[in-house]
Amino acid sequence: MKIGTEPAAGKMDTRRKILNLAWPAIVENLLHTMVGMVDTAMVGRLGAASLAATGLGNQISMLGLTVFSALATGSTALVARHIGADEPAEASSVARQSLVLGLLVSGTVMLTFLLTARGLLGVLFRRTEADVLNMAAVYVRVVTLAMVLNYFLIVINAILRGAGDTKTPMRITALVNVINIIGNTIFIYGVGPIPALGVTGAAIGTAIAQASGGIIALRILFKHPVLRVRITDSFKLDSTIIRRIANIGIPAGLEQGMMRIAQLVYTMIVSSLGTVAYAAHQVALNAESLSFMPGAGFATASTTLVGQNLGAGKPEEAEASGRGARNLGILVMSIMGVVFLIAPEPLVRIFSRDPEVIKQAAVCLRLVAISQPALATWMILAGGLRGAGDTRAILKIVIAGFVAVRVGLAYLLAIRLGLGLVGAWIAMVVDLFVRGFLIQRRFDKGQWKTLKV
Numbered sequence: 001m002k003i004g005t006e007p008a009a010g011k012m013d014t015r016r017k018i019l020n021l022a023w024p025a026i027v028e029n030l031l032h033t034m035v036g037m038v039d040t041a042m043v044g045r046l047g048a049a050s051l052a053a054t055g056l057g058n059q060i061s062m063l064g065l066t067v068f069s070a071l072a073t074g075s076t077a078l079v080a081r082h083i084g085a086d087e088p089a090e091a092s093s094v095a096r097q098s099l100v101l102g103l104l105v106s107g108t109v110m111l112t113f114l115l116t117a118r119g120l121l122g123v124l125f126r127r128t129e130a131d132v133l134n135m136a137a138v139y140v141r142v143v144t145l146a147m148v149l150n151y152f153l154i155v156i157n158a159i160l161r162g163a164g165d166t167k168t169p170m171r172i173t174a175l176v177n178v179i180n181i182i183g184n185t186i187f188i189y190g191v192g193p194i195p196a197l198g199v200t201g202a203a204i205g206t207a208i209a210q211a212s213g214g215i216i217a218l219r220i221l222f223k224h225p226v227l228r229v230r231i232t233d234s235f236k237l238d239s240t241i242i243r244r245i246a247n248i249g250i251p252a253g254l255e256q257g258m259m260r261i262a263q264l265v266y267t268m269i270v271s272s273l274g275t276v277a278y279a280a281h282q283v284a285l286n287a288e289s290l291s292f293m294p295g296a297g298f299a300t301a302s303t304t305l306v307g308q309n310l311g312a313g314k315p316e317e318a319e320a321s322g323r324g325a326r327n328l329g330i331l332v333m334s335i336m337g338v339v340f341l342i343a344p345e346p347l348v349r350i351f352s353r354d355p356e357v358i359k360q361a362a363v364c365l366r367l368v369a370i371s372q373p374a375l376a377t378w379m380i381l382a383g384g385l386r387g388a389g390d391t392r393a394i395l396k397i398v399i400a401g402f403v404a405v406r407v408g409l410a411y412l413l414a415i416r417l418g419l420g421l422v423g424a425w426i427a428m429v430v431d432l433f434v435r436g437f438l439i440q441r442r443f444d445k446g447q448w449k450t451l452k453v
Helices: 008-044 048-084 088-124 130-144 147-162 167-189 199-222 239-271 275-311 315-342 344-348 355-369 372-388 391-416 420-445
Strands: none
Touching: 008 048, 008 147, 008 167, 008 199, 008 275, 008 315, 048 088, 048 130, 048 147, 048 199, 048 239, 048 275, 048 372, 088 130, 088 147, 088 239, 130 199, 147 167, 147 199, 147 275, 167 199, 239 275, 239 391, 239 420, 275 315, 275 344, 275 355, 275 372, 275 420, 315 344, 315 355, 315 372, 344 355, 355 420, 372 391, 372 420, 391 420
């Protein structure tokens, strides 16, 4: 049956499924984003240098999360396929292997960052003031101490989403957020005998919150009624399952890796414009992240429903799910774009009181407002292709858009033509339109419907 002639009842059922999965994921992303937003807002009151240090430290920490996200992508896609095919035992095996593989990988990343944080920051951001880099290095080392448990938090939430459970990850993230706010209040500003630790305090609060989330997620997984993972199970490596996770996860990891490396280069370009410009960039990104939340929520619904429908042998319903999630996401994110366009100042004032930072950040937010439909298309259809296991196509699009267009154009406009921060954000907008167009074309071709994972 053609999607365009799908009965109204079928469309309503698809929309209901999308919304049932999306709204907890949207709330989860709101809460997850608030972890970074709370850090930024609290540290922002300490000045531009502290704000810049936290932002640079997060750039390094995100490199580790790139690897974790790749493994989580493979886990989500495979769990969704098995749940759709009514194979809970196989889904449970994927969950166990994801934990074992992630323990090895996250431990390696943790040791690497502990040993190389300051040197890595110095190489990547050599034009940044030494005091800012020193604060950023401490931030990275402290947050890294919780990296193994943070991996468990990320991958278990991904496994639960693949099983169609987006409410439990939402609840876990809510607890993480509460713990983060309490920890930040105590350690950034000092309470009682605990001294004010500034940027280091923000890192301590975040690390405690992430570690707590990992422990909670493990307890929930071990008691899950469908994903029957028990601590007494055998956790011996299964090469067949590991290979299946890797077939999806490695391209996803390369995609995320390319994106993070390009993001670092992009950040190097922006940070070379000065501390105030970088602080404004960081503030604008945090404000814009408000629109990521609905996009990420609908992308989660797209991933889960595409994967489950393909597992159940229903490719046309998989396509309808992807398109329906995209349409709802465009609607919501376009509304956010209007807010960014007409009233950016109240949003950016949440994160900074510096008049020059507010001025520059507001301009950036107005620029990115027009690209919200393209961003929605990219996020949500990429989520659908991940659910199908078509991560190689996403990698190619990231190379074409993020790496070639955003970085190259940012250097040309911001540095060579002297447009500064505005030039860098114009490059971002162009990149989003390019990726939105390319992901739509890939989805329309439909090759992802026949992929074997």
